[in-house]
Amino acid sequence: MRDDLFDLLWEGLRETLFMLVWSSFFAVALGLALGIVLVVTDKGHILQAAAINKAFSLLIGGVRSIPFIILIVLLLPVARMIVGTSLGPTAAIVALSIGATPFLGRIVESSLKEVSGGKIEAAIAVGASPLAIIFRVLIPEALPALVRGVTIAIISITELTAVAGAIGAGGLGSLAIRFGYQRFREDIMFATVLVIILLVQTIQWTGDFIAKTIHNRRFKLE
């Protein structure tokens, strides 16, 4: 009984972590690109382009307004095309990545917008190219805010993995629903919830720790 519980939890955790790590990786990469485009094409910014800005804004709004559980279903054919299957954790990564990207895009956008215009002007004044401004000014200056935002996003991806779990992706969410809910195994339900709480807290602590370390190094008076 105890062994069985432990095995189930371990399997669930591994599947959840697998989905979480890969979809966070893709969503952060895509979200960073999206956020950068949104910021630099904004009015008065270094690569102002109203049409592109508007198009990406609409795209983000569109994807974000689709409830995630429906988005997964909509993306099943895409998952089959990319990873060859529409079942299990690997297929879920496709939907999770695409579903979380717009959210991350907005988070990156708001973090990068906090970088003062004066710093950007100083960079322009020394002859920095747009690419140099993005990678040597915007991102490093916004780093503490970016880390905090990405932490929030990864936690919400954790939530989404549970949603995906409900319709066949596996992981801890699926465990809680299949055993805890459908088979009335309250012990599994509680154990699963406990593991998820620990997982989310670990992510939060790690994110806070990194953000605080960067912030202190820059702003703490010696």
Add this chain to the structure above:
Amino acid sequence: MILVEQLSKTYQTTKGSILALDRIDLKVRKGEIFGVIGFSGAGKSTLIRCLNRLEEPDSGRIRIGEDEITQLKGKRLRQARQKIGMIFQHFNLLDGKTVYHNVAFPLAVAGHPRDRIRSRVREILDLVNLSDKEGAYPAQLSGGQKQRVGIARALANDPDVLLSDEATSALDPQTTFSILELLRDINRQLNLTIVLITHELEVLQHICDRMAVIESGRIVETGPVEKLFLNPESETARRFVGVLDQYRARRGIIEGMGAGI
């Protein structure tokens, strides 16, 4: 060195258009410290920001050295900007970089190799007297030290011209004085042309060779700095000098009273 001809700039706002610069003509000689003075909203900031095209003028011409600034685009403009240093009222340092990396930034952007960057940064930090702060972050510096870093950054690429946009306006009088002294030293040592804008008469008095007075987007008076004090012609210049005279007169009275008692 710097030639400005018929420079105009209009801002569009919701309440209509504002003429910020109205057919400005200006000549700055090589190696001089040229001051532009005016009250808030007179257009002095717009003028200096047009010189390196942080602000796009609507019409007119700007030439700095051999570069037709108003004709340049893209990479050529960026290369020209490397030879035009600029310092700012609020310093605009990068909080995420140490003093060393703030000063190295223009050099890294220009694509210099690492060891060349290192020797140049050390040299410049020595010039502005901040060698001991190499590893500090801007938040750990005083206002005067921050502006020294700003100056070091502006000088990193060995520019021909330095633009100073109210560089001492956020500093206390004593720090202002030390920054002005530093600018004058640099001007002499490097034969660097400096254009500064200010609303402080003391700044002109301390370091400028020649000046222009700007009023509602127009240059209303130009010439040697002494002329402004001895024979102010424009309304703005008279008001500036008038305020100063008033204080001098009052101080005279107070000191006189003291002597009498």
